[in-house]
Amino acid sequence: MTGRSGRGVFGKLFAKKQSNRDERATEIGMPTNVKQHIHVSKNSETGMLEGLPSSWQRLLNTQITPAEQHENPDAAAAAVKFHIYTIKKEKAPNEPFKPFVTEQAITEEDLEIEKLLDKKNAHQSQDSDLSFGQSSEEDAPGESYSHRQTMPAQPTKHSMKKKDAMMDLTAIVEDLTMIGHEPEESPILRKKEIANATLTDEEIYEELRKICNKDDPYVRFERAKDLGAGASGVVFVAIDSKDNSRVAIKDIDLTKQSRKDLILNEINVLKGFNHKNLVNFLDAFLSYDHLWVAMELLDGGSLTDVVTEVVMKEGQIAAVCRETLQAIAFLHSKGTIHRDIKSDNVLLGMDGSVKVTDFGFCANIVGDEKRQTMVGTPYWMAPEVVTRKQYGKKVDVWSLGIMAIEMIEGEPPYMKETPLRALYLIAAVGRPKIPRWENLSANFQDFLDKCLQVDVDLRATADELLAHPFLECAMELRTLTPLIKAAQKILHKNYD
Numbered sequence: 001m002t003g004r005s006g007r008g009v010f011g012k013l014f015a016k017k018q019s020n021r022d023e024r025a026t027e028i029g030m031p032t033n034v035k036q037h038i039h040v041s042k043n044s045e046t047g048m049l050e051g052l053p054s055s056w057q058r059l060l061n062t063q064i065t066p067a068e069q070h071e072n073p074d075a076a077a078a079a080v081k082f083h084i085y086t087i088k089k090e091k092a093p094n095e096p097f098k099p100f101v102t103e104q105a106i107t108e109e110d111l112e113i114e115k116l117l118d119k120k121n122a123h124q125s126q127d128s129d130l131s132f133g134q135s136s137e138e139d140a141p142g143e144s145y146s147h148r149q150t151m152p153a154q155p156t157k158h159s160m161k162k163k164d165a166m167m168d169l170t171a172i173v174e175d176l177t178m179i180g181h182e183p184e185e186s187p188i189l190r191k192k193e194i195a196n197a198t199l200t201d202e203e204i205y206e207e208l209r210k211i212c213n214k215d216d217p218y219v220r221f222e223r224a225k226d227l228g229a230g231a232s233g234v235v236f237v238a239i240d241s242k243d244n245s246r247v248a249i250k251d252i253d254l255t256k257q258s259r260k261d262l263i264l265n266e267i268n269v270l271k272g273f274n275h276k277n278l279v280n281f282l283d284a285f286l287s288y289d290h291l292w293v294a295m296e297l298l299d300g301g302s303l304t305d306v307v308t309e310v311v312m313k314e315g316q317i318a319a320v321c322r323e324t325l326q327a328i329a330f331l332h333s334k335g336t337i338h339r340d341i342k343s344d345n346v347l348l349g350m351d352g353s354v355k356v357t358d359f360g361f362c363a364n365i366v367g368d369e370k371r372q373t374m375v376g377t378p379y380w381m382a383p384e385v386v387t388r389k390q391y392g393k394k395v396d397v398w399s400l401g402i403m404a405i406e407m408i409e410g411e412p413p414y415m416k417e418t419p420l421r422a423l424y425l426i427a428a429v430g431r432p433k434i435p436r437w438e439n440l441s442a443n444f445q446d447f448l449d450k451c452l453q454v455d456v457d458l459r460a461t462a463d464e465l466l467a468h469p470f471l472e473c474a475m476e477l478r479t480l481t482p483l484i485k486a487a488q489k490i491l492h493k494n495y496d
């Protein structure tokens, strides 16, 4: 929901590397001017990495202790990769609007990420005149990541899969610090047809005009109130002059979208989804360079507003779990994983209706096919996503379990930790400790146990959870209304 700020040492490293790449574009074949080589190695006795730039060493040693690195190198590696990627992602062009992402779109996304983290390019650039070791306090990696922010996809480094995890971590650090090594072979990427990938902008606009409603949105809708801005555009309340209904509209400036072709595919996918527990797509309108996507308006705000301000009863938590599970089960039945289930993406109506939104990270899968892209928001991520094992639909069930903890505690586990450390803890600890566990009913405890199984085979499916006895205590949805009103009063929010 909020943007990142500050880039810390990683941003600086990357900026420098980028400029080195640019120089090389015109100087291919020129001898490189290697000013500093850093040899990174693992201390065989302590298991710790040595020889890192001091700022990196501080990052690892302040956020992931040497003992933790030694004990859980896989988890440490996954956490560091996350941090690197989020910083690098800042250099990437604007994200395309992705209400639903198809398998093809994610393939494209993977390619983008591979490009961003292209080891080969990094290693070609050996003219490392970075002032490692001269890093000042300002070089220390700051907390540059919003805690509730969705994390983009993580690369799949096929070439690294077989290495031991600590060596893997060394390789990542080497990559970023441009320590000279022979270039590795690039990973072999899946070849897939990318629909519309070859269309020109004009052809894309032409296609969009065909699938969009012909009405002029500026005439048809009266803009009433801004609700907020996300990565792809502003969302506002509008009055539809056709029937005086109130809708939510996302205004996407197409000139700022790097992948307009994906929008075409995604609007088509959106049109095919309709469920009482999803924030449903109503229509799309095109006016010059602006695409307006009209959705159902949820005037109760997000579940986050409620969980952070009000204490919920078990019966109310059960009701929200049931409604959310219905949305998840529907998506799963369509072969879709949401991959970003959290309270921010559950919107409420004033009548207590509960609807899942933000399908920007949905993956379309076939049957039990597993994906291997790291997507989601760190605190809600399933361990198998963090450790980049193959994962499937049950990642949504884990995230639902974390969302249930939000409803108990007001926030997910590790929220007070940095994302880097939270990722490490998810991977290393597995099932989080739930405060005041003994105060929960036996049914609720069992429900949470079934959501938060690290072993995916033991974790319940969404359908199985819909039959869980915990949901039998669900209170009526209208009992959520006073909670919503109380939260809105505290937060001075209204949708009129």
Ligand SMILES: Nc1ncnc2c1ncn2[C@@H]1O[C@H](COP(=O)(O)OP(=O)(O)OP(=O)(O)O)[C@@H](O)[C@H]1O
Binding pocket: 001, 002, 150, 227, 228, 229, 230, 231, 232, 233, 234, 235, 248, 250, 279, 295, 296, 297, 298, 299, 301, 302, 347, 357, 358, 360
């Ligand atoms: N259909 C809707 N009804 C009511 N409020 C909505 C609706 N859709 C979005 N909002 C609100 O509008 C704001 C912006 O939403 P948007 O989805 O663009 O961004 P975001 O979720 O904050 O970030 P991101 O770009 O990562 O998705 C949020 O506060 C969200 O809760």
